[in-house]
Amino acid sequence: xxxxxxxxxxxxxxxxxxxxxxxxxxxxxxxxxxxxxxxxxxxxxxxxxxxxxxxxxxxxxxxxxxxxxxxxxxxxxxxxxxxxxxxxxxxxxxxxxxxxxxxxxxxxxxxxxxxxxxxxxxxxxxxxxxxxxxxxxxxxxxxxxxxxxxxxxxxxxxxxxxxxxxxxxxxxxxxxxxxxxxxxxxxxxxxxxxxxxxxxxxxxxxxxxxxxxxxxxxxxxxxxxxxxxxxxxxxxxxxxxxxxxxxxxxxxxxxxxxxxxxxxxxxxxxxxxxxxxxxxxxxxxxxxxxxxxxxxxxxxxxxxxxxxxxxxxxxxxxxxxxxxxxxxxxxxxxxxxxxxxxxxxxxxxxxxxxxxxxxxxxxxxxxxxxxxxxxxxxxxxxxxxxxxxxxxxxxxxxxxxxxxxxxxxxxxxxxxxxxxxxxxxxxxxxxxxxxxxxxxxxxxxxxxxxxxxxxxxxxxxxxxxxxxxxxxxxxxxxxxxxxxxxxxxxxxxxxxxxxxxxxxxxxxxxxxxxxxxxxxxxxxxxxxxxxxxxxxxxxxxxxx
Numbered sequence: 001x002x003x004x005x006x007x008x009x010x011x012x013x014x015x016x017x018x019x020x021x022x023x024x025x026x027x028x029x030x031x032x033x034x035x036x037x038x039x040x041x042x043x044x045x046x047x048x049x050x051x052x053x054x055x056x057x058x059x060x061x062x063x064x065x066x067x068x069x070x071x072x073x074x075x076x077x078x079x080x081x082x083x084x085x086x087x088x089x090x091x092x093x094x095x096x097x098x099x100x101x102x103x104x105x106x107x108x109x110x111x112x113x114x115x116x117x118x119x120x121x122x123x124x125x126x127x128x129x130x131x132x133x134x135x136x137x138x139x140x141x142x143x144x145x146x147x148x149x150x151x152x153x154x155x156x157x158x159x160x161x162x163x164x165x166x167x168x169x170x171x172x173x174x175x176x177x178x179x180x181x182x183x184x185x186x187x188x189x190x191x192x193x194x195x196x197x198x199x200x201x202x203x204x205x206x207x208x209x210x211x212x213x214x215x216x217x218x219x220x221x222x223x224x225x226x227x228x229x230x231x232x233x234x235x236x237x238x239x240x241x242x243x244x245x246x247x248x249x250x251x252x253x254x255x256x257x258x259x260x261x262x263x264x265x266x267x268x269x270x271x272x273x274x275x276x277x278x279x280x281x282x283x284x285x286x287x288x289x290x291x292x293x294x295x296x297x298x299x300x301x302x303x304x305x306x307x308x309x310x311x312x313x314x315x316x317x318x319x320x321x322x323x324x325x326x327x328x329x330x331x332x333x334x335x336x337x338x339x340x341x342x343x344x345x346x347x348x349x350x351x352x353x354x355x356x357x358x359x360x361x362x363x364x365x366x367x368x369x370x371x372x373x374x375x376x377x378x379x380x381x382x383x384x385x386x387x388x389x390x391x392x393x394x395x396x397x398x399x400x401x402x403x404x405x406x407x408x409x410x411x412x413x414x415x416x417x418x419x420x421x422x423x424x425x426x427x428x429x430x431x432x433x434x435x436x437x438x439x440x441x442x443x444x445x446x447x448x449x450x451x452x453x454x455x456x457x458x459x460x461x462x463x464x465x466x467x468x469x470x471x472x473x474x475x476x477x478x479x480x481x482x483x484x485x486x487x488x489x490x491x492x493x494x495x496x497x498x499x500x501x502x503x504x505x506x507x508x509x510x511x512x513x514x515x516x517x518x519x520x521x522x523x524x525x526x527x528x529x530x531x532x533x534x535x536x537x538x539x540x541x542x543x544x
Contacts, residue, residue: 017060020082021132023120026113027157030164030300031434039526041448048168052103055094061085061214062132064207066266070274076260077146080272081133097216104219108176110165111227115184117158118234119206122150123282125194125241126248127256128158135342137360137427138292138330140353141255143342148258148282152245153296159238160300166231173221179212181222188233193240196281242301249286250314254293254331258282287341290331291320291361298368308372324409325418326384327357328365333410350411357385357406360427367431370438370460375492379462386432387420394418402428440473440481446526455522456515457501457535459483460492479525480532487540495539502534 037044060082068081094102120128127150135141136151186205192198245252262281270276294311302308315321319332330353339345347354362385369378383389387399396419397403403420411417442458463485465471472482487496498515503525510530512521524530 015056017058020134022134023128023130023151023154024136030161038445041446042453048107049105051106053106053109054101054103057092057094059084065203066276067270069277069279071277076263076277076279078148079146081131096219102219104175108174112180114158114162118187119202121202123196123199124284126245127152128154138353140344141342143340147340150256152253152293155241156296156300159242162231162234162238166235170224170227172224174227175219175221178218178220179209181220183209184230188230193237251289251318252293252297253286254290255287256284258284288332288334289318289320291328291365295365295368298372302372305373308374312377322408327408328362329355329408330358330361331355350408352405355410356408359402363428363431367434370435375460395420402426452519453522455517455525462490463488476528482534485537488542489540491537493540496537497539499536499538503530504532505530
């Protein structure tokens with residue numbers, strides 16, 4: 001009976017609003033997409049244009065500036081940024097003027113996302129403003145949105161996502177919401193990147209767009225040429241912003257806050273009862289250096305090994321690096337910062353998110369080192385920074401178990417230095433899996449070349465990882481991968497290449513020369529038709 005009911009049933013996704021809008025939640029989409037395309041590069045068009053997705057209508061909205069810029073104790077702040085619209089006519093999923101659910105391809109959803117996020121550029125076009133009441137991943141910076149804070153990390157991730165969209169072959173027409181077309185037109189006609197005029201125009205266009213979403217909606221189609229022009233504009237502007245950020249300081253900043261140096265009082269009132277103002281001039285102020293900004297740059301945008309190495313050295317010479325323990329802290333000292341910054345300022349140094357080794361971030365930094373091809377620096381740092389290499393007597397738990405954070409040597413209690421707290425499946429676990437994949441398999445498992453599927457393994461590990469000339473791991477949960485290597489140099493040395501592969505199923509062995517497996521054999525690997533893959537490396541001998 002139950003089976004019969006389920007067979008004739010359809011599933012309905014439900015979503016609900018929690019609290020606030022974190023500026024960085026979009027930054028995880030890129031990695032998910034890339035992880036999928038690393039295995040199914042031939043499914044790019046299918047996943048981008050053939051899968052249709054609805055739009056969630058949240059009961060909470062972000063207020064316009066006129067309703068959230070308030071005067072408090074003689075200073076202008078951004079408070080009450082999000083509110084519940086209990087009288088909103090639309091609930092659940094977005095519908096058009098005919099009350100039909102609107103569903104668009106993933107590409108359209110991503111285009112909607114990047115255009116909206118681009119409108120968040122702060123007045124100096126150095127970061128994305130935390131205008132939705134919440135900061136990025138670091139919840140303890142919960143006071144920063146009220147200080148007109150903005151994040152450099154989110155700007156980097158937006159740049160990466162825009163770059164991805166520019167590489168996707170487009171059909172002649174792409175469906176979208178009519179208000180999005182209006183927003184794209186408005187943003188592309190703003191001549192300047194930074195300055196109060198440009199910022200006002202961006203924010204006004206965004207507020208008009210948000211208001212249109214509350215009324216009867218129409219869908220439309222946008223031509224390939226228009227989308228390409230929009231993405232090209234966004235990419236050019238964001239590239240300029242990134243270059244300005246890189247040259248602003250030796251260490252890439254993470255956070256800014258803006259002080260309202262001039263404003264005009266407004267006469268209307270809103271439900272929170274605070275006097276509202278219109279800001280006419282902002283002054284940017286940088287916060288102490290955090291690890292996240294450099295980390296996001298290294299893991300997403302860096303293509304210059306020399307610059308990456310200089311950046312890492314500057315970090316190790318700063319207060320971010322805990323030299324006694326060889327660990328990386330979330331930031332330099334925040335002692336001189338106002339308590340308005342958030343609860344991070346109330347924490348003890350070296351504890352929770354304040355100046356501790358927060359594994360979610362330090363592991364992401366290690367991933368950035370690897371993606372920037374700073375392999376020597378990566379293996380140097382993980383020898384002290386990854387829990388699997390730590391002394392259990394100091395770490396205080398199994399080295400196979402991650403923690404939320406490790407108390408650093410700036411903590412006032414010496415007995416806690418180097419000790420891990422709050423075991424959890426945190427972001428550090430995801431970073432470990434990403435690192436494992438890159439270390440043992442390389443950056444790209446599958447690719448499409450001339451419409452043919454190709455498979456390759458390019459390990460980047462030290463020679464010491466090999467025991468008796470081999471090291472093994474598991475791919476796709478069941479396929480044994482054995483790496484064979486007799487060299488003395490690390491496999492990321494330019495002299496090390498794949499000589500040949502042996503694919504095994506029961507007693508059947510297929511030997512394939514060269515570093516790339518093509519066509520049917522690559523498809524067979526993806527279909528799990530082989531029980532093991534043996535990769536034979538050559539080279540890697542030191543001269544003499």
